[in-house]
Amino acid sequence: MSSFRSSDDMHDRCVHCIGRVDSICNAIEDCDLAVLASESSKMTVSGGRSFIDEGSPAHDFFVVTGGRAKLFTLLPDGRRQVTGFAEGGDFLGLAASDSYAFSAEALGGVSLCRFPHASMQRLTARFPNLEHRLREEASRELALMQARMTLLGRKTARERLATFLIERCQGPHRAAPVLKQPIEIDLPMPRTDIADYLGLTIETVSRTFSLFRREKLISVRGITHITLLDPERISAIADGME
Amino acid sequence: MSSFRSSDDMHDRCVHCIGRVDSICNAIEDCDLAVLASESSKMTVSGGRSFIDEGSPAHDFFVVTGGRAKLFTLLPDGRRQVTGFAEGGDFLGLAASDSYAFSAEALGGVSLCRFPHASMQRLTARFPNLEHRLREEASRELALMQARMTLLGRKTARERLATFLIERCQGPHRAAPVLKQPIEIDLPMPRTDIADYLGLTIETVSRTFSLFRREKLISVRGITHITLLDPERISAIADGME
DNA sequence: CAGACACCTTGACCTGGATCAAGTGTGGCG
DNA sequence: CGCCACACTTGATCCAGGTCAAGGTGTCTG
Structure with a gap:
């Protein structure tokens, strides 16, 4: 952090940030943004680099301000479960007690805003609303995970x-x-990550995409670019309705 | 709520409760227990009865004060994923935004302490520490779910x-x-629930128990009572180390 | 103590997705 | 423009766990 910056600069850093709208930072009033900026610091991570390591002591929270990251856990023999993808506005670091319960790795360049736990503590002490906002965020995530468990435990490859x-x-x-x-x-992530996200192999993901293509459910242009031709039917399949 | 009870009675209801030690109620000082009691109400649910319905508006939080419950989600065709078991001291209801993300059903008689959202809001306003405690609880749960996803997505039946x-x-x-x-x-829950918890069928659960028995890893007496004969090796298997 | 019900175990067989093994783009770079 | 590297696709085969179908076992009831 450059301590010679004026309070106005600090304010500016937060006021135009995507987290200001989408993330936990919207729990704080415009006039207090300088405080928020002074307790956080910007950083960028280049593609493939990891910035959270499962099992290491949890010192920081992060807001993703640009780019994407994947979150994952590993088994000792290398099996991987991608537990989520994070993008602009997402808040990371709640899934931790003393140490992080997951690792996070940039998917082709991410920019982040880092909040050390001590800073977050000062912020929540000063802005009680923020603590509530954090809980809300955790609840949202918890609800999502409930659905993810049903996907991983009970859905077919097609449904996944x-x-x-x-x-x-x-x-x-x-x-x-x-x-x-x-x-x-x-789909900015490689097939491997999609497979590890859905608890499948890369081959099954590829085959199922091809199947959907042959059934005219989707059309694929250039691997990352996909058009859902019949979203309603895809949604029905997702819910196990056919 | 019986409004004719004295404040002392109210105090007593909370002071000897298991939630007082283990659950979120430990965020509140002894002297304030009467307030806590006045914002909550006791209830019991008999075996097989459900007290939280996935998708219905989330009005309450619950602390389990005795007995057990299972938490689960359903797919439209009846496939079930048990997302957890709750027992004395567990806090329920965080996995919800507007509506609950899961259902909860008593596993042979549960006693509960119910906190309507409005009450919880009054409590957190009065005891800011409680909001922090709720977040902590959500974080703990979030970390557990991370491990659960790895289990469901990547582990073998044996490892599960x-x-x-x-x-x-x-x-x-x-x-x-x-x-x-x-x-x-x-193991107070039937095999069906274990299967739905682990994303397996009841037959596979049964077969794997028998396998463990034959390998002298466990001994089984009367279905619910199990002795882990070699916990260290079972733990190694659990981590995918053999 | 028989009879019934609910739950668990075991066996035989099947299959969805994993594994193994070639291909086939496609973008980067000399 | 051509070659390489890497990521994706496709095909052939395999197997862990699902499905289907009998038996056990314990427990409650009359």
């Missing part, structure tokens, strides 16, 4: 991939997707 | 059951189990 596609459709601010017409989405 | 057995060993206050000598545990 359909669920994944529908998940990727939600607009900004996590709005529910409109399923009436075709939807274009990007 | 071993993990389940080790989980059941933790002493009071969630202390880490001592694995050096045999450990006796009770």
